[in-house]
Amino acid sequence: MTNVYSTRTQLLQVNPQRPQAPIIRRAARILLEKGLVAFPTETVYGLGANALDDRAVSRIFEVKRRPFFDPLIVHIAEKSMIEFVAVDIPEIAYRLADEFWPGPLTFVLKRHKRVAERVSAGMETVAVRMPNHRVPLALIRAAEVPVAAPSANLFSRPSPTNAQHVMDDLAGHVDLILDGGPCPIGLESTVLDLTVSTPAILRPGGTPAETLSKFIPDLAWPVQASVTEDEKAISSPGMLLKHYSPKAKFLLLAGGGPDASSKTLAMISALVSQGFKVGVMTTDEDSGQYSDVAVHLERLGPQNDCAEIGRNLFDRMRSLDKQGVDFIVMRSVTDQGLGAAISDRLFKAAEQQIINLDQPADIQAIINRHQKH
Ligand code: TXA
Ligand code: MG
Numbered sequence: 001m002t003n004v005y006s007t008r009t010q011l012l013q014v015n016p017q018r019p020q021a022p023i024i025r026r027a028a029r030i031l032l033e034k035g036l037v038a039f040p041t042e043t044v045y046g047l048g049a050n051a052l053d054d055r056a057v058s059r060i061f062e063v064k065r066r067p068f069f070d071p072l073i074v075h076i077a078e079k080s081m082i083e084f085v086a087v088d089i090p091e092i093a094y095r096l097a098d099e100f101w102p103g104p105l106t107f108v109l110k111r112h113k114r115v116a117e118r119v120s121a122g123m124e125t126v127a128v129r130m131p132n133h134r135v136p137l138a139l140i141r142a143a144e145v146p147v148a149a150p151s152a153n154l155f156s157r158p159s160p161t162n163a164q165h166v167m168d169d170l171a172g173h174v175d176l177i178l179d180g181g182p183c184p185i186g187l188e189s190t191v192l193d194l195t196v197s198t199p200a201i202l203r204p205g206g207t208p209a210e211t212l213s214k215f216i217p218d219l220a221w222p223v224q225a226s227v228t229e230d231e232k233a234i235s236s237p238g239m240l241l242k243h244y245s246p247k248a249k250f251l252l253l254a255g256g257g258p259d260a261s262s263k264t265l266a267m268i269s270a271l272v273s274q275g276f277k278v279g280v281m282t283t284d285e286d287s288g289q290y291s292d293v294a295v296h297l298e299r300l301g302p303q304n305d306c307a308e309i310g311r312n313l314f315d316r317m318r319s320l321d322k323q324g325v326d327f328i329v330m331r332s333v334t335d336q337g338l339g340a341a342i343s344d345r346l347f348k349a350a351e352q353q354i355i356n357l358d359q360p361a362d363i364q365a366i367i368n369r370h371q372k373h
Contacts (some may be wrong), residue, residue: 009175011176012176023178027178028139029050030110032145034050035175035176036049038176040180041131041149043205043206044314045151046151050147050148051074051116052116055087056116063186071119071126073106073150074115075136076146079263080233090361091231094162103130103189103191104185104206104207108127108191108192108194110126119148120272121339127191129189133348149329152174159187159314161311182310183311187345192205211335221280247362248320248330250350252331254331254332255356257358258368265289271326271363274367277296278294278328279297279325280298283301284299284300306342309333326370332346
């Protein structure tokens, strides 16, 4: 790795309910000296830099190995700070902020020019959110600057939901990691574009579309299929990127009706019999089905508890990666409520391919695709 910022990484425990002032002051000083601080939020861990400082922000891209065209979210600690980082703010932004902030909802607005251009990848817009977590709120208040922070993972790895995940990806490349325990939501914020005439969800996340649509009757959701790839590239560059592409090939299964279990098992058995190491992510209810096959099993939670499944999702993906599996198999979940965010992450992990169990699966073709990787 050339030109990646390298340093000694400090790991400090911080109380997520009552962040200790000396720790927060130390973290704030690092931010003001162009350093990088990883911290917990209610969604996932963020990798923070002073959003007003182009050099500091550049470092985020370097250590994450993130392409410069993928813009970052700016975090603020008071609703009123929105005017410090954005201009021409529509009325709806204030109404939504009153309802949903602090919380897992990010607005795309017109950027104030004091925000480092690099944050927005050169675009005229800026993504802004006020996190519902006392550690970043205290940190932003102490540093007295808005903090640009993407998820604190290496590019294309699952987002980090505890401090160990951040250590695994970024130790030696960031100045400080604040360990405030596991993230209560575990999925990233919902990104909502408010620069267009009809507010549009660019990324489903911790605030479900159904909840938002009560306040935005004409909410565009999901992003219409008619939007061309070019238009999407302009509205949210990050959406086009290949996400979470580990060594393992992620197989997302859907359908199958009453035979879903036996078809899933048949597919897994075929992979195992060819000598592949197979990981399975399953709901608690289905976990018993796999007791007779040699798989690496990760339980996500009860099938009707999307909050629990969401909280565990990235951790279980990382765990299977560590175990060195060749394939990860998972059945699709509901796309209602938080399920939409979970489904979106699974779809991206599966490189936008869903295996429909209602059709005969060509397992050899799947294996061949994997081996071309
Ligand atoms: O929950 C979260 O949102 C976490 C925590 C740390 O706050 N952050 C996070 O950041 O997930 P990141 O960088 O991993 O994802 C930011 C998403 C990307 O899909 C990016 O393309 C989009 O927000 N985004 C950022 N700025 C944008 C802008 N100006 N216009 C459109 N999309 C933008
Ligand atoms: Mg991310």
